[in-house]
Amino acid sequence: MNTDILQSYMLAVFLLALAPGPDLLYVLSLSVSRGIAAALATALGLVSGLLVHTALVIIGLAEILKHFPQFKTGLIYLGAAYLFYLAIRGFGQKSAGPPTVKVTEGWSKDYKRGVVMNLLNPKVSLFFLAFFPGFLFHQSWSIQKQFGLMGMLFMLISLVVFTGVALLGARLSRWLHKGPRPKHFPIRYISPTVLFLLAGYLLLQANS
Numbered sequence: 001m002n003t004d005i006l007q008s009y010m011l012a013v014f015l016l017a018l019a020p021g022p023d024l025l026y027v028l029s030l031s032v033s034r035g036i037a038a039a040l041a042t043a044l045g046l047v048s049g050l051l052v053h054t055a056l057v058i059i060g061l062a063e064i065l066k067h068f069p070q071f072k073t074g075l076i077y078l079g080a081a082y083l084f085y086l087a088i089r090g091f092g093q094k095s096a097g098p099p100t101v102k103v104t105e106g107w108s109k110d111y112k113r114g115v116v117m118n119l120l121n122p123k124v125s126l127f128f129l130a131f132f133p134g135f136l137f138h139q140s141w142s143i144q145k146q147f148g149l150m151g152m153l154f155m156l157i158s159l160v161v162f163t164g165v166a167l168l169g170a171r172l173s174r175w176l177h178k179g180p181r182p183k184h185f186p187i188r189y190i191s192p193t194v195l196f197l198l199a200g201y202l203l204l205q206a207n208s
Contacts, residue, residue, distance in 0.1 A: 002137045009135040012198055013154050017161040019195075023117070027162050030110075031169025039169060041107040043162035045114020047155045052119055054151030057128045058144045072133050076202050079130030083199035090192030128154075134202040 017024075023046050031039035064071060118124060132147050 041110035049118025
């Protein structure tokens with residue numbers, strides 16, 4: 001087992017989860033407007049949806065790489081190009097505040113909404129396709145097993161980050177609503193910067 005690659009993967013996932021995106025902003029907005037319970041329920045739903053995306057990647061991509069390992073390098077290049085595209089598009093977008101939150105009641109509704117939000121985003125599976133091949137860390141483990149572990153780690157780290165954001169949102173609720181003008185975090189360039197760095201890392205992996 002190459003622990004350096006696995007540690008790099010966990011760090012990359014942490015930075016990616018920490019980079020503000022629609023899901024993170026949604027959890028933050030829920031925590032600020034409705035409290036930490038709604039935010040945590042939604043976060044758990046968002047993370048649960050990753051099970052389906054992980055399974056799709058394991059069933060499809062793992063079989064292809066198992067029979068055609070020469071495709072790995074090409075897939076890493078395609079993945080890096082996709083991440084560069086997302087980064088460039090992110091740099092070009094205008095800053096926007098958190099999405100509007102509709103008030104609902106009960107953990108189950110918030111949880112289900114999180115699951116649906118995740119499952120209706122096909123970009124998650126595409127991102128896994130681009131991301132996972134560059135971090136294969138074990139020579140004797142099957143590709144399916146490695147992808148499965150990477151998917152579980154992705155879920156765990158994302159849940160930890162979402163929980164931290166929910167706790168922070170609850171603390172910042174009063175501060176965000178003070179003053180005559182709403183306050184916004186300088187977050188526009190964080191997400192595309194992380195994507196850009198991840199794409200560069202994948203290119204290094206392909207050439208190593």
